[in-house]
Amino acid sequence: MLQLMLSLLFCKYKLLQCIFQVSDNNDMLLKELDVEDLHEFFWTDSTVVLSYMNNDTRTFQVFVANLIQSIKASTKPEQWAYVASEDNPGDHASQGVTAQQLKNFSWFTGPKFLWQYELPARELKVGVTEEDDPELRKTFVCNTKAKEDKSLVERFKKLSDWSRIVTAVARLRRQIREYKGKKQRTNECTSLEEKKEAELVIVKLVQEEAFPHLIKNLKQENVTIKTKDSKLYKLSPFLDEDDLSDKMFIFPEETNTAHASLTTQKQDLSAVTVCFRSITDLSRKHSLFSLATPSASNGFLIYKNADSNVINFYVGNKMAQFGAQDYKLNMWHSICSTWDSASGLVQLWLDGKPSIKKFTGGQNITRPIVIIGQEQDSHGAGFDIKDAFVGMMSGVHMWDYILSPCEIQRYMDDLNFTPGNVLNWRALEFQTSGRVLIENKQMTCH
Numbered sequence: 001m002l003q004l005m006l007s008l009l010f011c012k013y014k015l016l017q018c019i020f021q022v023s024d025n026n027d028m029l030l031k032e033l034d035v036e037d038l039h040e041f042f043w044t045d046s047t048v049v050l051s052y053m054n055n056d057t058r059t060f061q062v063f064v065a066n067l068i069q070s071i072k073a074s075t076k077p078e079q080w081a082y083v084a085s086e087d088n089p090g091d092h093a094s095q096g097v098t099a100q101q102l103k104n105f106s107w108f109t110g111p112k113f114l115w116q117y118e119l120p121a122r123e124l125k126v127g128v129t130e131e132d133d134p135e136l137r138k139t140f141v142c143n144t145k146a147k148e149d150k151s152l153v154e155r156f157k158k159l160s161d162w163s164r165i166v167t168a169v170a171r172l173r174r175q176i177r178e179y180k181g182k183k184q185r186t187n188e189c190t191s192l193e194e195k196k197e198a199e200l201v202i203v204k205l206v207q208e209e210a211f212p213h214l215i216k217n218l219k220q221e222n223v224t225i226k227t228k229d230s231k232l233y234k235l236s237p238f239l240d241e242d243d244l245s246d247k248m249f250i251f252p253e254e255t256n257t258a259h260a261s262l263t264t265q266k267q268d269l270s271a272v273t274v275c276f277r278s279i280t281d282l283s284r285k286h287s288l289f290s291l292a293t294p295s296a297s298n299g300f301l302i303y304k305n306a307d308s309n310v311i312n313f314y315v316g317n318k319m320a321q322f323g324a325q326d327y328k329l330n331m332w333h334s335i336c337s338t339w340d341s342a343s344g345l346v347q348l349w350l351d352g353k354p355s356i357k358k359f360t361g362g363q364n365i366t367r368p369i370v371i372i373g374q375e376q377d378s379h380g381a382g383f384d385i386k387d388a389f390v391g392m393m394s395g396v397h398m399w400d401y402i403l404s405p406c407e408i409q410r411y412m413d414d415l416n417f418t419p420g421n422v423l424n425w426r427a428l429e430f431q432t433s434g435r436v437l438i439e440n441k442q443m444t445c446h
C-alpha cells in the first residue's frame with residue numbers, strides 16, 4: 001500500500017483550528033493529487049476532540065456539534081489518531097518559538113514517525129466524554145411544578161424597562177377584572193391609579209420571591225422572626241398596606257359599584273367561620289358579607305333583612321333567618337357566623353351572643369369570590385344599589401373550620417385570637433373598586 005503523508009494535519013485543542021485545516025486542505029489536496037486509493041490520516045493531540053468524534057451517543061452544544069459534524073463530513077473517525085503533544089508541530093505554532101528554536105523543532109519536518117517506512121501502530125487514545133463536560137448538551141427530565149406568581153417575576157426579565165413592566169402588569173390586572181366581570185371592557189390607556197397599583201403588585205411579588213420565610217412569618221399572628229436567613233431582622237420589618245389591624249374600610253356613599261373584593265388561595269371549603277365588625281345607619285336591607293360561587297350567588301351571605309333585628313344567613317342559596325337580633329343602627333357590631341357541611345347547621349353570633357343553630361345544609365364551597373360593600377347576584381357581579389352597604393367595616397377574618405365558642409368570644413372581646421386562615425385582616429389580599437376608603441379606626445373615648 002502506498003502511503004503518502006501529504007495532508008498532515010495537526011490539531012491543537014481548538015476544534016476550530018482542525019476544522020479550517022481539514023476542510024481547506026483535505027478536499028483540495030485530493031483534487032489536485034491525481035492519485036488513486038489515496039489514504040489520508042489525521043492526528044490530533046486532543047483526546048477530548050477524539051472522544052467527541054467517536055461518540056455518537058452524545059449530543060453536544062450547537063457550536064461544537066456543528067464543528068464535529070463538519071469534521072465528520074470530510075473525514076471519518078477511523079482516519080483520526082492521537083499524537084503526543086511533544087510530537088505535534090501544531091503545538092509549536094500555538095506556543096510560540098524563537099527562530100533559533102524553530103530549527104530544532106519538527107515544524108518543517110513533521111514528527112519523526114512520519115519518516116518511517118511504515119506508520120507506527122496508531123495509538124487509539126480516545127478520551128471518555130465526561131458527563132459534566134460543558135460541551136455536552138444536557139438532557140433533562142423535567143418534573144414541572146408551575147407556580148404562577150413565580151413565573152410572573154421570571155417573565156419581567158423579558159421586558160426591557162420598568163415602565164413597560166408596570167404597563168404590562170396594569171393591563172394584565174385590568175384584563176383579569178374584565179374577565180371576572182368586575183369591570184366593563186375599555187380600551188382606555190392605563191390610568192395613573194392602575195399604574196400605581198401595578199407597581200405595588202410588582203414590588204410585592206418580588207418581595208415574596210426574595211423573602212418568602214420572612215413574609216410568611218410576618219403574616220402569622222405572633223411575629224417571631226426566628227429565621228436566621230433573614231438579614232432584614234434588625235430593620236424591624238413589618239407588612240404594611242395589607243395589614244389592616246388598626247384600619248377600616250369606609251363605604252361612604254350609596255352606589256351599585258363601590259366594593260372591596262377579598263381574595264384567598266383556598267378554593268374548596270367544607271366548613272366556614274366568618275367574623276367582622278361593622279357599623280351603618282341603613283334601616284333598609286343591606287349586604288354585610290357576600291360570598292358567591294359559580295353555582296350559588298348566595299354561597300355564603302350575611303344579609304341584614306328589611307325587618308329590623310332580622311339577619312338572613314344564606315349558604316348555597318338556602319336561607320336561615322335569625323330574629324330578635326339586637327342590631328342597633330349607628331353602633332359597631334361584632335358578627336361571627338359558622339357553618340359546616342357535615343351537619344349543615346349555621347349559627348350567628350352578634351356582639352358575643354350566640355343564636356340558636358339552624359339548618360341550611362350545603363355542599364362544599366368552591367371557587368369563592370368574597371365582596372363587601374355590595375351583594376353579588378352572580379359570581380363576582382350583579383350588584384344592586386338596593387343591597388349596597390353604606391358604613392364602615394373592619395376586622396374581617398375567615399377560617400375554613402368552625403371556631404370554638406371561646407375563640408369567638410376572644411374575637412368579640414378584641415383579645416388575642418388565631419387570625420383567619422382563609423381571609424386574614426392582618427394580611428389581607430384585596431382590591432377596592434369605586435369610592436372605598438381605608439382609614440384608621442376611630443377610638444371611642446369613654
Ligand SMILES: *[C@@H]1O[C@H](CO)[C@@H](O)[C@H](O)[C@H]1NC(C)=O
Pocket residue numbers: 100101104
Ligand atoms: C537543538 O537540539 C540539540 C540536540 O537535540 C541540542 O544540543 C541543541 O542545544 C538544541 N538547540 C536549541 C537552539 O535548542
Ligand SMILES: *[C@@H]1O[C@H](CO)[C@@H](O)[C@H](O)[C@H]1NC(C)=O
Pocket residue numbers: 051054055056057058126127128129130131
Ligand atoms: C460515549 O459517552 C458516554 C458517556 O460519556 C460513555 O459512557 C461512552 O463510553 C462513550 N463512548 C465512546 C465510544 O467513547
Ligand SMILES: *[C@@H]1O[C@H](CO)[C@@H](O)[C@H](O)[C@H]1NC(C)=O
Pocket residue numbers: 221222416418
Ligand atoms: C402569642 O403570644 C402570646 C404571648 O405573647 C401567647 O400568650 C399566645 O399563646 C401566642 N399565640 C399563639 C397562637 O402562638
Ligand SMILES: *[C@@H]1O[C@H](CO)[C@@H](O)[C@H](O)[C@H]1NC(C)=O
Pocket residue numbers: 268269270364
Ligand atoms: C370538601 O372540602 C374538603 C376540604 O377542602 C375536602 O377534603 C373534600 O374532599 C371536599 N369534598 C368534596 C365532595 O369535594
